[in-house]
Amino acid sequence: xxxxxxxxxxxxxxxxxxxxxxxxxxxxxxxxxxxxxxxxxxxxxxxxxxxxxxxxxxxxxxxxxxxxxxxxxxxxxxxxxxxxxxxxxxxxxxxxxxxxxxxxxxxxxxxxxxxxxxxxxxxxxxxxxxxxxxxxxxxxxxxxxxxxxxxxxxxxxxxxxxxxxxxxxxxxxxxxxxxxxxxxxxxxxxxxxxxxxxxxxxxxxxxxxxxxxxxxxxxxxxxxxxxxxxxxxxxxxxxxxxxxxxxxxxxxxxxxxxxxxxxxxxxxx
Amino acid sequence: xxxxxxxxxxxxxxxxxxxxxxxxxxxxxxxxxxxxxxxxxxxxxxxxxxxxxxxxxxxxxxxxxxxxxxxxxxxxxxxxxxxxxxxxxxxxxxxxxxxxxxxxxxxxxxxxxxxxxxxxxxxxxxxxxxxxxxxxxxxxxxxxxxxxxxxxxxxxxxxxxxxxxxxxxxxxxxxxxxxxxxxxxxxxxxxxxxxxxxxxxxxxxxxxxxxxxxxxxxxxxxxxxxxxxxxxxxxxxxxxxxxxxxxxxxxxxxxxxxxxxxxxxxxxxxxxxxxxxxxxxxxxxxxxxxxxxxxxxxxxxxxxxxxxxxxxxxxxxxxxxxxxxxxxxxxxxxxxxxxxxxxxxxxxxxxxxxxxxxxxxxxxxxxxxxxxxxxxxxxxxxxxxxxxxxxxxxxxxxxxxxxxxxxxxxxxxxxxxxxxxxxxxxxxxxxxxxxxxxxxxxxxxxxxxxxxxxxxxxxxxxxxxxxxxxxxxxxxxxxxxxxxxxxxxxxxxxxxxxxxxxxxxxxxxxxxxxxxxxxxxxxxxxxxxxxxxxxxxxxxxxxxxxxxxxxxxxxxxxxxxxxxxxxxxxxxxxxxxxxxxxxxxxxxxxxxxxxxxxxxxxxxxxxxxxxxxxxxxxx
Numbered sequence: 001x002x003x004x005x006x007x008x009x010x011x012x013x014x015x016x017x018x019x020x021x022x023x024x025x026x027x028x029x030x031x032x033x034x035x036x037x038x039x040x041x042x043x044x045x046x047x048x049x050x051x052x053x054x055x056x057x058x059x060x061x062x063x064x065x066x067x068x069x070x071x072x073x074x075x076x077x078x079x080x081x082x083x084x085x086x087x088x089x090x091x092x093x094x095x096x097x098x099x100x101x102x103x104x105x106x107x108x109x110x111x112x113x114x115x116x117x118x119x120x121x122x123x124x125x126x127x128x129x130x131x132x133x134x135x136x137x138x139x140x141x142x143x144x145x146x147x148x149x150x151x152x153x154x155x156x157x158x159x160x161x162x163x164x165x166x167x168x169x170x171x172x173x174x175x176x177x178x179x180x181x182x183x184x185x186x187x188x189x190x191x192x193x194x195x196x197x198x199x200x201x202x203x204x205x206x207x208x209x210x211x212x213x214x215x216x217x218x219x220x221x222x223x224x225x226x227x228x229x230x231x232x233x234x235x236x237x238x239x240x241x242x243x244x245x246x247x248x249x250x251x252x253x254x255x256x257x258x259x260x261x262x263x264x265x266x267x268x269x
Numbered sequence: 270x271x272x273x274x275x276x277x278x279x280x281x282x283x284x285x286x287x288x289x290x291x292x293x294x295x296x297x298x299x300x301x302x303x304x305x306x307x308x309x310x311x312x313x314x315x316x317x318x319x320x321x322x323x324x325x326x327x328x329x330x331x332x333x334x335x336x337x338x339x340x341x342x343x344x345x346x347x348x349x350x351x352x353x354x355x356x357x358x359x360x361x362x363x364x365x366x367x368x369x370x371x372x373x374x375x376x377x378x379x380x381x382x383x384x385x386x387x388x389x390x391x392x393x394x395x396x397x398x399x400x401x402x403x404x405x406x407x408x409x410x411x412x413x414x415x416x417x418x419x420x421x422x423x424x425x426x427x428x429x430x431x432x433x434x435x436x437x438x439x440x441x442x443x444x445x446x447x448x449x450x451x452x453x454x455x456x457x458x459x460x461x462x463x464x465x466x467x468x469x470x471x472x473x474x475x476x477x478x479x480x481x482x483x484x485x486x487x488x489x490x491x492x493x494x495x496x497x498x499x500x501x502x503x504x505x506x507x508x509x510x511x512x513x514x515x516x517x518x519x520x521x522x523x524x525x526x527x528x529x530x531x532x533x534x535x536x537x538x539x540x541x542x543x544x545x546x547x548x549x550x551x552x553x554x555x556x557x558x559x560x561x562x563x564x565x566x567x568x569x570x571x572x573x574x575x576x577x578x579x580x581x582x583x584x585x586x587x588x589x590x591x592x593x594x595x596x597x598x599x600x601x602x603x604x605x606x607x608x609x610x611x612x613x614x615x616x617x618x619x620x621x622x623x624x625x626x627x628x629x630x631x632x633x634x635x636x637x638x639x640x641x642x643x644x645x646x647x648x649x650x651x652x653x654x655x656x657x658x659x660x661x662x663x664x665x666x667x668x669x670x671x672x673x674x675x676x677x678x679x680x681x682x683x684x685x686x687x688x689x690x691x692x693x694x695x696x697x698x699x700x701x702x703x704x705x706x707x708x709x710x711x712x713x714x715x716x717x718x719x720x721x722x723x724x725x726x727x728x729x730x731x732x733x734x735x736x737x738x739x740x741x742x743x744x745x746x747x748x749x750x751x752x753x754x755x756x757x758x759x760x761x762x763x764x765x766x767x768x769x770x771x772x773x774x775x776x777x778x779x780x781x782x783x784x785x786x787x788x789x790x791x792x793x794x795x796x797x798x799x800x801x802x803x804x805x806x807x808x809x810x811x812x813x814x815x816x817x818x819x820x821x822x823x824x825x826x827x828x829x830x831x832x833x834x835x836x837x838x839x840x841x842x843x844x845x846x847x848x849x850x851x852x853x854x855x856x857x858x859x860x861x862x863x864x865x866x867x868x869x870x871x872x873x874x875x876x877x878x879x880x881x882x883x884x885x886x887x888x
Binding site for chain 2: 001002003004006007008010011012014015018019020021022023025026028029068071072074075076078079081083087090091093094095096097098099100101102104105106108109114115116139140143159162166172175176179180194197198200201202203204211212213214220221222224225228229230231232233236237240243244247248250251254255
């Protein structure tokens, strides 16, 4: 096969210039701090509170997406109904919509005078300017991940296995829990990991709905942004390294899940 | 992973599969539709509803606004660069990864996907550290006369970073699934590399390529976080809801200037009505400026403040009335702006024009003081040298002034050294100092005659390596401790208090036990209203009054040691300054000394009146 040197060379050069070099600059910047200073920044109360807010909201958003994604994938693959193709297209909307627009729209919806806020707030459920709002914004921007990872796997499931289970007397629910879901789990987990990673880093959509109160509704990426604004570059670098580390962890998790999934896929004929 | 095989054949389904029961089917479809409607479609509808709420006319006016058009052009230009590059990268990466087995192949794939999971803010940050004025290559590039940050290349670079995995990821998934049999067959039939690519590979992957291209384009258009960091042109998330009228105010102010000199009261209409609406140091919104970089995401963020104003809680009773005023003012001001644009421009031939931005909002008395300096320069220079003055935020945020002047984005800036205290603590010698045993006038004397000037030059030019010269003016009287919801009786009451100050005072107050937030003036009011801070000091009774401190805090505490002296720092880009003739340099320097006197007189007049007025009114 031709073109190995050319394509690999281009790929590596591009990655080095666009991705790796800037990341190295970040590490260099963070490396200019003493260990004690670094620790003081990344373990300060405001930083820790922002991790808690970000992780909590991202976890909730991922949980929402796991349920929603599975449901959507199921409905899109298993059923024929009018508007199915439209529904299929709508799933990609969050990818196409600028995150800032999404944030503004969600804020408009969930604020006290908004369409949803007007209904929810009298019930005592405040969404805008609370951690719940952050989770909703994160769920919106990462919604397609789970659907799009589960969908192809669900499409490829063999009907024979289900039929086998049915002939052995399994109910629909039992078939779903014990036959279908186990086969979907790797894709579902991979999708969730991707969605979770995206949630951790989300900025544009979140800052509009979050209220951005330090210690309460301030996400980590906003804290890094604020430190930049204050010219506290080392502190911004330190917080950015924490987020970078989180990104690497999520990437490793995704890869492990994928590797597992690939092994499974290769075993299947 | 995100790849979808839309065309995956829906094979002749066997009689019945799990979940095919009519009830389950209906419930699940219904749930999916409702959830999609609520989660994904409603936000789109609300956007459309807002966009067209005023009918098609205002919508078209917004879309055709020069600022919007400029932003759209900038974005399309970015897409035009980013998309082809990432298409090529995606093809190369997918070919290398899926058609060959080599060591580190999985690692390479991971690297390609890396930007997916990196926060856009981190993406912007890393580029800032690479090309920013204090970055790895920044200083060297500046010497070569190349500016990357806060300019088009920066937007392209971060967009490349953020969108690089899209095409590659789509192609890798598909090409891995397809295998290389067809290409191998083509090779045995004697196809050349190019023929192979054009006639076998490309037709096979064209849909994935298209899908990747669409995702890449959408993300480039919509990217907000990363671009915010490197374009240096985004409003802080804590922007006061009333802020959009700032741009309008400024246009009005400019319109006034075009017609009749430098009268700051040209903005009078806005000033009176806008009392207490926020503002202060940093509330300025950017005016239309051909040099600013403002992709639609950011324009949108900015426009949305109006929406936000409506949806956010009305924190003060008068807010509704203010908003109505703002709407009226916006219309009037738009007319004024149109007039200003239509007016023939005064010839600028033979005139050196310096673009200066202040760190102050239009209503702040500090803005008047900056304008006094500008007026002195412009009158003394007799038309051969002219300073064009912009309020805070017109080009950059107040805290970014020094970088903007250093980078040559602006020629000059009017602010205080406390705003770059984060870069070097010695900045506090030139303002924001606690008691050194001298007052502000004596401090200025030290700067002029006691060696301060030389130390300042050394700090700015040698230590921080900035391309900046600066002068000082206006001995500010000792600053009050500030505005509190409940006046502190003892130093212990400061403990745990969320308090806004800047400069060395930030460290001092932290040592006292306060939780200090360093905010530009324009963000003080919203921060108070939302409980982000409990108390704050800004500077003086007049500035405080004008941005509405008395509306959010009851007690004004006077005596304090935290900031006994401060002066304005009037700075110029050194390259620009050095290029001027000697007499112009002298005018710029001596005008600072002249403004020193007039600023002080203005302060004494206003501060005392405002303070006794506050006392008389009881707040």
